[in-house]
Amino acid sequence: xxxxxxxxxxxxPTAAPPIPxxxxxxxxxxxxxxxxxxxxxxxxxxxxxFGFIGSNGAGKTTTLRILATFLTPSSGRAEVLxxxxxxxxxxxxxxxxxxxxxxxxxxxMEVTEYLDFFGACYKIPSAVREKTVADVLExxxxxxxxxxxxxxxxxxxxxxxxxxxxxxxxxxxxxxxEPASGLDPRARIEMMAILQELQRMGKTIIISSHILSELxxxxxxxxxxxxxxxxxxxxxxxxxxxxxxxxxxxxxxxTGNERALELLRARPEVVEASEEDGRLRVxxxxxxxxxxxxxxxxxxxxARLVELREEELGLEEVFLRVTKGETQ
Amino acid sequence: MILLPVAHRELLVEARKGxxxxxxxxxxxxxVAFFALLWSTPAQGNPxxxxxxxxxxxxxxxxxxxLMAGPLHTADALGREKREGTLGLLFLTDxxxxxxxxxxxxxxxxxxxxxxxxVMPVLALPVMLGGVSGGQVARAALAILVTxxxxxxxxxxxxxxxxxxxxxxxxxxxxxxxxxxxxxxxGWVVTVxxxxxxxxxxxxxxxxxxxxSQAEPWRSPAIHxxxxxxxxxxxxxxxxxxxxxxxxxxxHRVDWVESSASxxxxxxxxxxxxxxxxxxxxxxLLLRNPYGWLQRVxxxxxxxxxxxxxxxxxxxxxxxxxxxxxxxxxxxxxxxxLCALLLAVLHVGIKLQxxxxxxxxxxxxxxxxxxxxxxxSGIGPALVQAGHRDAIVLQxxxxxxxxxxxxxxxxxxxxxxxxxxxxxxxLVLVVGAAFLWVDADTLLRVGxxxxxxxxxxxAAFRQTFLRVLxxxxxxxxxxxxxxxxxxxxxxxxxxxxxxxxxxxxxxKRARKRARIDIEHGFMALAASLPFDTDDWEVRDDFxxxxxxxYPSARSA
Numbered sequence: 001x002x003x004x005x006x007x008x009x010x011x012x013p014t015a016a017p018p019i020p021x022x023x024x025x026x027x028x029x030x031x032x033x034x035x036x037x038x039x040x041x042x043x044x045x046x047x048x049x050f051g052f053i054g055s056n057g058a059g060k061t062t063t064l065r066i067l068a069t070f071l072t073p074s075s076g077r078a079e080v081l082x083x084x085x086x087x088x089x090x091x092x093x094x095x096x097x098x099x100x101x102x103x104x105x106x107x108x109m110e111v112t113e114y115l116d117f118f119g120a121c122y123k124i125p126s127a128v129r130e131k132t133v134a135d136v137l138e139x140x141x142x143x144x145x146x147x148x149x150x151x152x153x154x155x156x157x158x159x160x161x162x163x164x165x166x167x168x169x170x171x172x173x174x175x176x177x178e179p180a181s182g183l184d185p186r187a188r189i190e191m192m193a194i195l196q197e198l199q200r201m202g203k204t205i206i207i208s209s210h211i212l213s214e215l216x217x218x219x220x221x222x223x224x225x226x227x228x229x230x231x232x233x234x235x236x237x238x239x240x241x242x243x244x245x246x247x248x249x250x251x252x253x254x255t256g257n258e259r260a261l262e263l264l265r266a267r268p269e270v271v272e273a274s275e276e277d278g279r280l281r282v283x284x285x286x287x288x289x290x291x292x293x294x295x296x297x298x299x300x301x302x303a304r305l306v307e308l309r310e311e312e313l314g315l316e317e318v319f320l321r322v323t324k325g326e327t328q
Numbered sequence: 329m330i331l332l333p334v335a336h337r338e339l340l341v342e343a344r345k346g347x348x349x350x351x352x353x354x355x356x357x358x359x360v361a362f363f364a365l366l367w368s369t370p371a372q373g374n375p376x377x378x379x380x381x382x383x384x385x386x387x388x389x390x391x392x393x394x395l396m397a398g399p400l401h402t403a404d405a406l407g408r409e410k411r412e413g414t415l416g417l418l419f420l421t422d423x424x425x426x427x428x429x430x431x432x433x434x435x436x437x438x439x440x441x442x443x444x445x446x447v448m449p450v451l452a453l454p455v456m457l458g459g460v461s462g463g464q465v466a467r468a469a470l471a472i473l474v475t476x477x478x479x480x481x482x483x484x485x486x487x488x489x490x491x492x493x494x495x496x497x498x499x500x501x502x503x504x505x506x507x508x509x510x511x512x513x514x515g516w517v518v519t520v521x522x523x524x525x526x527x528x529x530x531x532x533x534x535x536x537x538x539x540x541s542q543a544e545p546w547r548s549p550a551i552h553x554x555x556x557x558x559x560x561x562x563x564x565x566x567x568x569x570x571x572x573x574x575x576x577x578x579x580h581r582v583d584w585v586e587s588s589a590s591x592x593x594x595x596x597x598x599x600x601x602x603x604x605x606x607x608x609x610x611x612x613l614l615l616r617n618p619y620g621w622l623q624r625v626x627x628x629x630x631x632x633x634x635x636x637x638x639x640x641x642x643x644x645x646x647x648x649x650x651x652x653x654x655x656x657x658x659x660x661x662x663x664x665x666l667c668a669l670l671l672a673v674l675h676v677g678i679k680l681q682x683x684x685x686x687x688x689x690x691x692x693x694x695x696x697x698x699x700x701x702x703x704x705s706g707i708g709p710a711l712v713q714a715g716h717r718d719a720i721v722l723q724x725x726x727x728x729x730x731x732x733x734x735x736x737x738x739x740x741x742x743x744x745x746x747x748x749x750x751x752x753x754x755l756v757l758v759v760g761a762a763f764l765w766v767d768a769d770t771l772l773r774v775g776x777x778x779x780x781x782x783x784x785x786x787a788a789f790r791q792t793f794l795r796v797l798x799x800x801x802x803x804x805x806x807x808x809x810x811x812x813x814x815x816x817x818x819x820x821x822x823x824x825x826x827x828x829x830x831x832x833x834x835x836k837r838a839r840k841r842a843r844i845d846i847e848h849g850f851m852a853l854a855a856s857l858p859f860d861t862d863d864w865e866v867r868d869d870f871x872x873x874x875x876x877x878y879p880s881a882r883s884a
Contacts, residue, residue: 068420093420104413107783108341120333121421151783165417 021046021173021204022067026076028228029062036062038228039076044206044221046172049199051215051222051236052208053319059228060208061101064175067206068098080173094122097166101178101208105158107151111142114150114161115168122169136164140194156187163194174198174205180214192218216315226323236315246271246321249294251280252307263301269293281311334423334431335438342439376459383454384542387468390444390451391538392801394475395508397440398483399680400793403500404786405432406487406577415577425578429484429570437480444476467541467555474562475534479504481569488573493691493785494684498630501680505636505673507565512536513669520662531558532565629723633681637727640677644670644734651741664741671738674731675764678724679797682768685720686775687788694783709847717772728768735760770835771796777842799834 022044029037037059044050054060065071066078069089078085080092106114112133119129137143140160145153150161159179166174179195180188192214199205209215215222216236223233253260257275264273264282272283282294291308298305406428409415418428448469454460483500490496511533518526530536537558543551644667651663693699702712721728735757743753774796778788 070416070419093422096420098420100413100416102413103417104409106337106341106414108344109337113337113340117333117337118417118421120336121418121423123422169421 020044020079021048022078022080022206024063024076024078027063027066027073027078028075029059029066029071030074035228037066037073040225040228040230042223042230042233044204046204047199047202048204048206048221049195049219050204050206051212051219051315052206052225053212053215053222053315054208054225055323058225060225061177062228063225064098064177064206064208067092067173068096068175069093070098094169095171096173096175097169097171098175099162099166099177099179101181103162105150105161107149109150110146111137111148111150111153111161112146115164118165119168124169132168132170136167139167139197140164141190154187156183156190159183159187159191160194163191167198172202172204174203174207176205176207178208178210180209180211188214212315212319222315224319224323231323246283246285247290248311248313249282249284249291250307250309250311251282251294251298251305252278253280253298254304254306255302259301260298260303263297263303264294267293267297279307332431334418334428335434338432338435339438342435375457379454379457379459383451383460383465383468386447386451387472387538390447390472391475391534394440394444394472395479395504395534396793397476398479398481398486398504399497399500400483400790401436401440401786402432402480402483403486403497404493404784404789405436405484406573407491407493407496408784408786410491411493419578425574428577429488429574433480433484433570436484437477440476440480441473444472461544463544464542468538470559471534471538471541471555474559474566475508475537478507478534478562478566478569481566481573482507485569485573485576488576492630493789494688495630495632497684497786497789498632498681501677502632502636505677507533508535509533509669509673513666517666520659527554530554531561533558534562537562633677637674637677637730640670640673641730641734644674645737648737648741652744655744660744667738667741671734671760674734675760676797678727678731678764679767679771680793681724681727682720682771683775683792683796684789685723686716686772687779687782687792688785689716689720690776690779691783691785691788694780710843713773713776713843713846716776717769720772728764731764732761735764766835767796770838773842774838777845780846795838796835799831 020043022042024040024042027037027040027042028035040059040063042063052060052063062071066073067080067085069085069092072086081095083091083095085092106117109117115133115136116129119132120126124132134143134146137146140163142157142160142164145157150158153161163176163179166176176195180191183191188211195205195207195218207215207219219236221234222236224231251260257278257280260280261273261275264270264280269284270282271285272281274281284290284293291310295305295308406415409418415428419425423431451469452462452465455462455465479500482503486496486499486503490499511529512535515526515530515533515536518524518529531554537555540551540555540558543555545552647663647666647670651660651667654660654663690699693702707715738760739753739757742756743750771792775788775792778791779785782788782791
């Protein structure tokens, strides 16, 4: 298996420095009166598994289509592995594998015929093609279905086949638009496992998805986009801190919650305080307060503090806090 | 240019269907049978006359097939890929627009060329009998082949320009009708009115080209030169159509990266409700009263068809008025011939439209997910068929009424003083009206059958056309030839009765097959509905409902 093109750059994640796989500078796209993308500055490093998050109509698909050379930007520029997506479109197409959110398949072909067809379209020599098809089928777990008609495959398997098609010419960058949409839980988990394996092999993956809990565990970096504008871009772990959404504490007191809420709400550093399941949920500003302040306020006010712990904010909650739910 | 992958893919899929060998076999068998039939006709006697009649009849049949090849084979070649979202993916590869167009053309041309080539040896048989020269056969073959190329190219261009199947087939049909019949007929009208022959206009018409191909260079050098110019113009027109297709397919590639099933707006997917992401018209009615939904949901009539129908009808009425106003003159005869031609165009046009809407209607129901709801609703295949028929008849009632009115007018024209008696008019009225009714009804049933059987609407339309209309048109040819060559009344009566009997049997059989296949098709659907919904719980609910409606489908 070592001579398989997909395996060649297995060492890449440890060896390569963080050279940008994708860079956009002031990227904008306007459809008539509507601005789908506005001055997007985005950097994705090599071997990143990069989550692209936003509501419907936020501009995710437009960005991915520009990177896939299907759309030209109205202004600004985008580079994929150092190549301009407009000027070097042919070169870029060789470097990327793009999977749209709703893509069609030739239902009247067999699985191997389908992949062989796309291999031929990428000018892969016929001597190499057979082995490449077998390897990508093994990678996506479709070896047993190699002779099946595509029309007879389930949605999850067709999605895997779409991923196999994307991999057939061994691209360095994968652009996956909602790859897990419409999949049942098992197929979704399997798809995520395949993506992690691809990242381990050194592929750079940009994945747009609405299932933020999965992106949180899957991706090392992410970007949040709303109404065509970038709200956050960076490590998944740093999204809470960088987004200034505040810190959340869970508090239990034995002297009455109402009095404790009064004390907390009187402080300007406290953004929000509420009661949930008999406990208090307190949100304080990032730069002005920490758990010590919460404890001090309660103890000085005469409350008996039983429990105080910081709650780790999930990507979903951060997303809801930093976006306003606006679409184009 | 990477021609092979696309052509290889198309041929691979075609090979799996296994119809190619039968197409060649039946084309050749039809040619031989036709030849044998004419040879056995006793009245002609002179082999030279027989060979000429056989040759011309077969050449014109092949020309008719060549003109129809585009609408039948290529008019949805790219349209289907556009609708299913596979075309855009090809643009991510090393393929260029020209590769895709040329690959599609190569693959679709193979099947059509097979059919034509199978008949070519039979076309050459008359040379051995005398009466037809080798040059005439060669020029006719060239004319037919270039017309085939032109028709396939026009079909491809229509499939690039239109996403909808009905629209692209209508565009291709109208384009070929204009080129094939329209230009020649217009040239004929100009000749009748002014006395001069507008060859420059006719040189764009394949029909005129085939007619000129019969002129020997040593006997009519001017006509022979016109044939050459016409041949070059048809080839240039085909190349232009291919070039336009390549440019257009490239320009709109971003529109085709996703399937038509993808939600255009968030609001649409939210309102789709029980069928997930698919948008179904009048969904509430479909859920509550499926039969009512079937009757009420009418698809828009393609504007190109509407416009063409109006133009042909107006031309027919004008010609009929001229014929009625000038009894006993040459002008009347010319106008009557034009009337007959235009009436035939109206008949063929409405029948092809019926075949299109019947095949596409059920195909669209499958694409939108409405078919799944119909299957589980329990209204049954017979009512689904009746509902579709009612909807189409309702949608096209004014067109049908217009054709019947035209049939009355035609009967009035032929009974006018100096042409024929009342019995001639009655014959025109009864035969025309009866054929329209029987053909249209059969087309609806057979169209629904093939629409249900075939996922590919082009294949469904082709099957419907080949099984209902084409056999009737071919079967009447020997009768027409016998009539032209002066066969006795007894021979004509026998041939006419045989044709009617064969047609009636074929139609009866087609109807029976349609009923059985639609019933079986529904059971098969219930057993293996894909239910391409995002929601896998909804999908399982559908499967259970389908199993309850069609218990026998579990074992299908």
